[in-house]
Amino acid sequence: MAGEIQERGLAVRQPSSLSTRSQSLLARLSGETTLGRRPHARPYQAYLFILPGLLLYLVFVLIPIVNTFRYSFYEWTGFSEPTYIGLDNYTNLFRDKDFWTAISHNFFFVIFYTILPILLGLFLTSLLTRQRLRGMVFFRTGLFIPYVMSPVVVGIIWRWLFALDGPINHVLDAVGLSSVARPWLGDFTFAPYATGLVGTWIEYGLCMVIFIAGAQSINEELYDTAIVFGANAWQQFRYVTLPGLRQQILVAFVITFIAAMRLFDLIFVLTSGGGPGKTTLVTSVLLYTEAFNQNHAGYATSMAVVLTVIILVVSVVVTRLQARSEAEELV
Amino acid sequence: MFKLRPFVIALVAVLVVLAVAPAAAQETTVLTVWDVWTRDVEDAMGEELAAEFEAAHPGVDVQRTAYLFDDLMTTLPLALSDEGGPDVAAVNQGRTSMGALVEAGLILPLNEYADEYGWWNRYAPVLHARNSFTEDGSVYGEGNMYGMSNTAEVVGAYYWKQAFADMGLEIPTTFAEFETLLQTIKDAGHTPLAFGSLDGWPAIHEYSAIQHPLSTVQAIDDFIFRREGATFVDDANLLAAQKLVEWVDAGYFPDGFEGMDYDNATLQTFLNQDAVMWITGSWMTSVLVEQAGEEGIGFFVIPPADPEDPPLAIGGVGIPFGISARSANPDLAAEYIDFITGPDTAARLLEVGFLPAAPVDPSALTEGTLTADTVNAWNLISSKNAVGHYLDWAVPLDDLNASLQELLAKQITPEEFVAQVQEAYEGAA
Numbered sequence: 001m002a003g004e005i006q007e008r009g010l011a012v013r014q015p016s017s018l019s020t021r022s023q024s025l026l027a028r029l030s031g032e033t034t035l036g037r038r039p040h041a042r043p044y045q046a047y048l049f050i051l052p053g054l055l056l057y058l059v060f061v062l063i064p065i066v067n068t069f070r071y072s073f074y075e076w077t078g079f080s081e082p083t084y085i086g087l088d089n090y091t092n093l094f095r096d097k098d099f100w101t102a103i104s105h106n107f108f109f110v111i112f113y114t115i116l117p118i119l120l121g122l123f124l125t126s127l128l129t130r131q132r133l134r135g136m137v138f139f140r141t142g143l144f145i146p147y148v149m150s151p152v153v154v155g156i157i158w159r160w161l162f163a164l165d166g167p168i169n170h171v172l173d174a175v176g177l178s179s180v181a182r183p184w185l186g187d188f189t190f191a192p193y194a195t196g197l198v199g200t201w202i203e204y205g206l207c208m209v210i211f212i213a214g215a216q217s218i219n220e221e222l223y224d225t226a227i228v229f230g231a232n233a234w235q236q237f238r239y240v241t242l243p244g245l246r247q248q249i250l251v252a253f254v255i256t257f258i259a260a261m262r263l264f265d266l267i268f269v270l271t272s273g274g275g276p277g278k279t280t281l282v283t284s285v286l287l288y289t290e291a292f293n294q295n296h297a298g299y300a301t302s303m304a305v306v307l308t309v310i311i312l313v314v315s316v317v318v319t320r321l322q323a324r325s326e327a328e329e330l331v
Numbered sequence: 332m333f334k335l336r337p338f339v340i341a342l343v344a345v346l347v348v349l350a351v352a353p354a355a356a357q358e359t360t361v362l363t364v365w366d367v368w369t370r371d372v373e374d375a376m377g378e379e380l381a382a383e384f385e386a387a388h389p390g391v392d393v394q395r396t397a398y399l400f401d402d403l404m405t406t407l408p409l410a411l412s413d414e415g416g417p418d419v420a421a422v423n424q425g426r427t428s429m430g431a432l433v434e435a436g437l438i439l440p441l442n443e444y445a446d447e448y449g450w451w452n453r454y455a456p457v458l459h460a461r462n463s464f465t466e467d468g469s470v471y472g473e474g475n476m477y478g479m480s481n482t483a484e485v486v487g488a489y490y491w492k493q494a495f496a497d498m499g500l501e502i503p504t505t506f507a508e509f510e511t512l513l514q515t516i517k518d519a520g521h522t523p524l525a526f527g528s529l530d531g532w533p534a535i536h537e538y539s540a541i542q543h544p545l546s547t548v549q550a551i552d553d554f555i556f557r558r559e560g561a562t563f564v565d566d567a568n569l570l571a572a573q574k575l576v577e578w579v580d581a582g583y584f585p586d587g588f589e590g591m592d593y594d595n596a597t598l599q600t601f602l603n604q605d606a607v608m609w610i611t612g613s614w615m616t617s618v619l620v621e622q623a624g625e626e627g628i629g630f631f632v633i634p635p636a637d638p639e640d641p642p643l644a645i646g647g648v649g650i651p652f653g654i655s656a657r658s659a660n661p662d663l664a665a666e667y668i669d670f671i672t673g674p675d676t677a678a679r680l681l682e683v684g685f686l687p688a689a690p691v692d693p694s695a696l697t698e699g700t701l702t703a704d705t706v707n708a709w710n711l712i713s714s715k716n717a718v719g720h721y722l723d724w725a726v727p728l729d730d731l732n733a734s735l736q737e738l739l740a741k742q743i744t745p746e747e748f749v750a751q752v753q754e755a756y757e758g759a760a
Contacts, residue, residue, distance in 0.1 A: 079408040080435045164587040164596065183590020186529050188740050272530050273729065276589060276736040289729045292405045294759065295431045 071301040078297030089302035099303065102274075102283040103310075105192070106261050109282065112196030113203050113260035118252055120200065121207025122245070126237045128208075129215045140212065144205040151202070155269025158198045159185065186276050195270055195280045202266075203259060207252045214248035215241060250322045254315050261311050264288065283307050362663055364395045365410075365417040367403055367650060372683040380679070384670055391663065400650075404428065411437040411655050418658040419667055421650045422478050424461050425724040426471050426759075429653070433477055434468030438653040440475035444665040450479055453672060454648060454688040455713045460556070462651045472556035478651025481672040482680060483688040485646035485709045485718075486536050487632040489601065489619065489701075490608045494521070495629075502629075506544040506636045510574075513583050516607050523583045525598075525606035527591025528739050531732025533611065535722055536645065538735060540610045540633050541578075542571035543643045543719040551643075554756075555720040563726075563753040572738060572745035579739055589740060613646075616705045617684025625700035632708045641717035646709065648688045681706070722752075730755035 072089055074082035093099055128139060146154065161168050162184040169181040184194040222240050231239065264284035267274060273289070274281030283303060291300035368377040374397050381393040396417075398406065404423055410416035411432060422429050422438060432438045445451055451459065458480075465474035495501075498519050503509040516523040528534045543551065546567040553561040578584065585606060591597050601609040602622055609615075610633070619628050632642045652671065654664045670676065677687035678695060681702070686709055696703040712718050723731050731752065738748040 077408075077431055077435065079412045079431075079437070159592075162590070163592075164590045183529070183587040186587070186589025186591070186736075188737075188742055272592075272732075275529065275531055275732065276740060277742060278733045281733075289727075293427065293729065294727055295408075295427055 068301045068304055071298050072305045074298045076298035077295040078291060079295075082298065085298075089299050090306075092299065093302050093306065098278065098281065098286055099283070101278055102281045102286045105280060105282050106263065108192065109196055109199055109263055110257060110260045112199040113263070114253060114256040116200045117203035117207045117256055118249060120204040121211050121252065122237075122242070122249075124204070124208045125211040125215050125245075126233075126241060129212060129241075140209070144209055146202050147205040147209075149202075151265040152269050154198065154202060155266050158201075159270055162194055185271055188276055188279055191271060191276055191279050195267065198266060198270065199260070199263070203256045206255065210248045210252050211245055214245045218244035246325050247322060250318050250325070254318050257314055257318075258311055261307060358390055359392045360390060360660055360663065361392045361394055362419065362660060362667060363417040364393055364667065365403060365407070365420040366395065366397055366652070367400050367421050369397045369399055373397070373685075376679055376683050380671055380676065384667055388663070388666075393667070408432060408435070408437070411657065414657065416655055416657060418655055418660060418664040419652055420655065422653040423650055424478070424647075427727075429462070429477055429651075430464055430468045430471055432468075432653075433464040433466070433475075437656050438477050439656050439658070439661055440466070440477060441479060441654065441665070441668075442475050444669070445476050445479070448665070448669045450476075450669070450672070454480070454483070454690075455716060455718070457716050458648050458688075458713070458718060461647055470556075472552070478653045479668050479672045480648035480651040480688050481676060482649030482685045483646065483709050483713070484612050484614060484649055484686065485632065485644055485705070485712055486540060486610065486612045487630055487644055487708050488540075488608045488610050489615065489628050489630050491604055492627060492629050494604065494607045502631045503634050505634050505638050509634055513578070514581070517582060522585050522600075522606040523608055524578075524585075525601035525609040526584045527588050527593060527597040527600075528736055529590055529592045529596075531736060532723070532728065533593050533597065534735035534739060535731060536612065537610055538571060538575055538738075539645045539719065539722060541574050542568055543645060544633055544635050545571050545574075546643070548643060548717060548719070551719050555722075555725045557725065563756055564749050568749050568752075569745055572748045575738065576741065576745060579741075589736070613686045613705045613709065616686070616701055620684070620701055625697075625702060628701050630701060630704040630708055632712060641715035642712060643717045643719050644708075644712050645719040645721055646712055647718055647720065649685075725759070726752055726756045727759050730758075 071082065073084060073086060075085045075088070076082040124143065128136065133139065160166055163169075164183045168184070172178065172181040182190065185191050187194075218240065222244075223236060226236050226240055262284055263282045267280055267282050267285050268288075271280045273285050284307070287300045287303045287307075290296045290303065364381065366377055368374050377395055377397060381395045385391055385393055398421075400423075403421060407420055407422065408431065411420070412435065422432060429438070441450070459476055460472040462478035462480065463474055463476050464471055494516075498515065500512060500515065503512050513523040524537075526533065526537055528537075546565075550565065550567065552558070554563060585591065585600055591600070597609070598615075598618070600606050602619075613630070616630070632644045635642045652668045654661050654668070658664050672689070674689055677689040677691060680687040681691055681695070686705055690710065691706055696706060734743070734748055734751045734755070737743045737751075738745065743751065
């Protein structure tokens with residue numbers, strides 16, 4: 001990804017020559033690259049080089065995916081002899097109200113995992129890129145750290161922060177907002193928001209870093225021109241930065257959307273797997289309890305397949321959008 | 332030619348070693364044991380027991396691994412269905428754990444060993460039902476024995492003796508007296524019960540502590556073992572749900588209990604004496620003794636509604652040990668189980684803070700200590716056959732936790748609660 005950003009950055013700085021650009025576009029659209037067109041004496045050597053990686057990928061990724069798909073048509077405890085039951089797992093799944101609850105919560109968390117981090121990331125980018133800032137590296141690193149931490153660690157930290165006698169409630173008490181203080185993670189109304197905010201805290205750093213990298217490749221002259229025409233900070237952001245970051249926003253969207261769909265460890269630690277009640281129950285947690293606590297492994301795999309399909313569909317749609325905007329940009 | 336000789340000699344030597352090595356290895360029999368004794372003192376005890384067993388059985392190498400309970404539960408089914416799994420393993424009770432392993436034919440019936448070693452009388456015979464299934468794993472509580480336990484648990488109330496003395500309180504003998512006691516403590520300006528529902532599962536104990544005294548052994552057994560006509564929708568269960576909500580309204584639990592976890596917040600609330608009592612399981616005795624000593628805290632079983640009845644409390648024998656169907660040495664495995672569930676081990680278990688399933692010699696106890704209170708509470712319910720059940724043996728834990736949290740937060744009514752539990756119960760059949 002970093003490579004892609006860099007490559008694009010270079011592309012923008014290249015003296016604009018329409019013909020070479022459209023050529024490279026053609027090459028990209030038809031799946032050819034300069035590298036691919038280079039004559040190669042012994043092509044099998046290349047395959048030999050990728051063989052070790054391919055084998056690992058096959059054994060640990062492709063085969064399990066195919067097996068997951070296969071087991072979704074079986075009744076299977078996870079260790080018994082699987083029995084073929086056709087589409088029964090899927091029909092049961094669509095009748096399972098816990099599944100619908102969980103999937104709706106995943107989409108609720110998209111607000112906190114995807115939309116808020118992107119907005120926050122854009123805001124921080126505009127703060128951190130437009131003027132030379134003393135200690136830039138410090139801010140950038142500091143703001144990125146939450147994303148690098150293990151979700152389990154994040155969960156434990158925030159469980160402590162949200163605790164009844166934890167720092168958040170202490171601060172509220174200290175500023176005279178005792179009536180607002182509450183057991184955040186045990187409250188039916190506030191637990192989903194509290195949990196969601198932790199997600200925002202994790203993901204905004206990633207969005208920010210992607211956007212900063214993108215913003216650095218926006219042609220400075222565009223800003224200069226905008227300033228000459230009297231654009232204020234907001235207008236510069238709206239008409240220069242934002243269009244320039246379209247690609248990066250789509251990338252950030254896909255990554256954080258997938259994170260919201262796959263959400264597991266944070267919920268597992270933070271709200272003991274979906275509490276209070278089932279207010280923060282998400283699909284992966286439900287899948288885990290079905291597979292490992294209730295021994296409905298076959299049923300759980302059907303849930304995994306549906307989740308994968310949702311992620312795939314959204315990713316494909318976004319990638320299409322990305323390709324289209326790239327085409328517009330280049331033509 | 333001459334020079335080759337050393338190589339030939341070396342080659343022959345290597346071959347001889349290779350040929351002898353397996354023969355030598357065969358003399359040691361490896362017995363793989365997976366248990367859940369992860370705390371330092373428990374682990375040390377486990378190692379000592381293994382060493383003693385090895386000393387008594389020359390040529391046996393006990394390879395013991397301690398797993399965290401949750402890890403073992405998720406790993407065990409796969410490990411047992413594969414080569415290289417354990418010979419002896421801690422197997423959790425209940426339909427989804429032991430029942431599924433029996434159904435898949437992964438663990439051995441122990442009846443013959445039980446006859447041979449006299450396991451049937453090691454603890455209250457009725458408790459063997461909890462480690463029993465029919466051969467196809469379909470009926471719980473009947474058929475063959477698949478596990479032998481060495482520890483016991485009883486859920487009751489821990490209380491601060493000084494606070495009781497200050498308020499002139501006595502240990503109640505009926506459930507009505509217990510409720511009066513709660514109100515008296517509340518009126519005196521204290522929080523009666525330490526409790527937090529953030530983790531979900533402690534609410535099961537809180538609810539059951541009310542439900543069991545109001546219900547009967549018969550009704551609870553029928554429900555857990557899924558006997559014909561068993562249902563959760565009955566008067567006692569509904570009344571217990573209503574009472575739990577009443578307790579919330581009466582302020583018997585700490586403010587903000589919804590946000591309190593078990594290991595930190597609830598434990599600290601009780602240890603700081605911010606609450607006078609704590610309804611939880613006897614597994615906390617060792618922790619409380621460590622933190623507050625033997626003298627300050629007492630323990631009693633929640634009394635029955637009718638003083639003539641035995642006090643029915645949740646409890647039972649702890650996680651049992653079973654034998655893998657793939658074990659190459661099942662007889663040796665049985666001998667090991669006999670050793671770790673036997674009377675000699677019982678005294679050791681008590682030392683490291685477990686409540687042994689087998690009766691403890693009363694002379695080993697000092698009256699008035701928390702340990703003695705706990706052992707006596709267990710002996711009381713065990714001897715009167717008044718041992719209740721954890722509801723999550725029959726209802727999926729996650730559904731139960733969610734329903735109880737909803738009930739406590741009044742998101743659902745007691746009527747909806749019993750209906751919801753019944754639905755989850757039927758769904759898990």
